[in-house]
Amino acid sequence: MAFGVLIVDDSVFFRRALRELILADDRLTVVGEAANGREAILKACQLKPDIITMDVEMPIMDGISAVREIMNRCPTPIMMLSSLTQAGAVATLEALDAGAIDFYPKSSSDAKEALGEGARLLTTRLRLLAARKQRQAIVAESAARGSATVAPRHAEQGVIGRRGLVVIGSSTGGPAALQTVLQEIPANFPVPIVIAQHMPASFTGPFASRLNSSMALNVVEAKDGAPLVAGTAYIVPGGKHGEVHLRSGTLVFSEREPAAGENFRPSVNFLFQSAAQAAGSDVLAVVLTGMGDDGTEGARAIRAASGHVWAQDQASSVIYGMPAAVAKAGLTEAVLPLKEVGAAILRSVR
Incomplete structure (x- = not known):
């Protein structure tokens, strides 16, 4: 059965x-x-x-206001379609705060051009x-019937020293997840x-600023060549790769330009691999x-250097792809x- 999409633009x-x-996708319908x-x-x-695509700027009522009302009246997964501008980034982040689950950047004002390159994605x-909406309904039904669930493995305390660091990788659903985690630090x-x-290049600066204004922890967009200091979370600039060096x-x-074919930008693998080389066993990676x-390959490098890898569980993940891949590889x-990740990170330093 095809998933039903409501288009709003x-x-x-x-x-x-x-x-x-x-x-054109036989598993979707409008x-x-x-x-x-x-x-x-x-x-x-x-x-x-089953899901809604939502424009940001519209007459009569804008997309952000619509998201708030829909999540209040009839909660539905909503993907924002937003322009690749700083204003578009700010509006999209407001929509995510209002309850939207994901965003997709429009690369052009021309409809076919904007959707063409990343249509499959x-x-x-x-x-x-x-x-995910259907899976949550099944989980809720099972819980109501009292079905048994598998308890997650708990994190050990004091796994890294004070000369180490924490590295985090995230994608779809990540903005909201990161806020949940970092507000505990x-x-x-x-x-x-x-x-x-x-994230696109125009999004990470506003994202860092938004996080910084809502929590005690200092959150900034990382700058090339900047020393990493305690009490600060650094967001790798969108569209670049970020690495850590000793x-x-x-x-x-350190940041560098992606090469052709390196589609994940920023790359979690590159960040994790560099962290393993720079800090060895004093690295905690969270997927x-x-x-x-x-x-996954970055987590493998961290474990090979005697570092530590944790992952978010399936039930709380918007998309259980990256955490599942790391878990399936036996690296977690x-x-x-x-809701437990932030507190666990707080206890991770000896």
């Missing part, structure tokens, strides 16, 4: 292009369209789609997010944290929600619900 041309793209936020709320509650993400956390979140006894952040397997020492 004020451009008739964009709706048409998106409809054609969705209908159950309706809306030209503004008010229409979107009505159709979301009437048609009960977009429809894959729509399917996975729609499937105090300003005096004794080691630096470096984060590779798959220079004269100090951990330093959060995300599609694909980025982070602990598998944790999202």
